[in-house]
Amino acid sequence: MNNLANKRVLLGVSGSIAAYKSPDIVRRLQDLGAEVRVIITNGGREFVSELSLQTVSKNKVHDNLWDKDAELAMGHIELAKWADAVIIAPASANTIAKLCHGKADDLLSTVILATKAAVLIAPSMNQQMFASKAIKENLEILNNRGVVTIEPGFGEQACGDVGEGRLAEPIEIAKQVANIFSNNTLSGKKVLITIGGTIEAIDPVRYISNHSSGKMGMALAHACVQAGAETTLIVGSISVDVEKRANVTYITSANEMYDAVMKKIKSQDLFISCAAVADFRPTKISQNKIKKDSNLSSIELTRNKDILESVCKLKNKPICIGFAAETENFIANATAKLEIKKCDAIILNDISNTEIGLNSDENEVHFLSQEKTEKIDRSSKQIIAEKIIKKVTKYFF
């Protein structure tokens, strides 16, 4: 069961004697499909070799907040953004106290403050330390902030004491990390998404395009990958980072996007047409730059093929979701699009409001299916994407 497939897990190793078990934790996380990177504290380094962790994780171990080279490559903020989940195992009493007080005096504690990802801790310490009021209160504060504690076990400890404080078993730690991703709802499904704007050449230097940034499409790509789908992207002109866990084909014009979609569509379960495809292209592309003093007064346009409509007409079509960017008569226009194109759902954007939609970080959309219309309130494009994917899964899979 690969329920950490496509997930990026950051393992923090702090200064507990149980740190010697951390390479095994890396392996168990990988067994469930995760890509793992490791941060080790100065304390952790005393108990386990970085070379072991580097070898099993197949990545450089991150150990220093002040590493100039790391800050140019994968520094503390990149690590914080990279992770889908952070698990500190073992979590020492000291590291737990630092998290509790929001300290940021080493790489691990700084990354924890900087991450939006789920944080889990697996405490490991002497039974008397674990029973102390300070630890109990610190864990309670962290739990109230949403940090998940993987409870330690009871038994004989390295120091010879018997009691509660042994690090949970590596397999149990990996399973509890997997449990937080309970939405593997598109596992085993193939999804094709078109993203960004198309560029329609007029001459070698000029073109017709639009303001699409690709933010909404890439947020959908991220949500699909997170939901466990095998995700393929056809990407036009964008100004965002590409989701690295997806298969990507880059295109320039609407015609190229059409060809790329038709090449990939056969085995797909879900097609999301999120790209802002130009409806028209210049009929003739001038081979040479059109001179300013030429007496050109208009550009003849030819209608581009409608990619969504073409996919909807296929014999064994996948579930098809389109986007409608409207400036007026929103619901009526989007409903008409749903009917004409015969797609399964339309996501309606009001692009007359410049604070949301095209090129902005936030959006507010309506989800129109043949049965009903539902509003998804204003939020970040990532949250909107996750809500769209939840609805698609609920209604169509």
Ligand SMILES: Cc1cc2nc3c(=O)[nH]c(=O)nc-3n(C[C@H](O)[C@H](O)[C@H](O)COP(=O)(O)O)c2cc1C
């Ligand atoms: C031999 C030895 C074993 C230790 N084992 C633990 C332990 O299991 N759990 C713990 O919380 N601290 C343990 N400590 C104390 C921590 O290593 C110490 O508090 C350190 O500052 C933790 O640093 P870190 O949280 O930055 O990794 C141990 C110390 C020594 C010398």
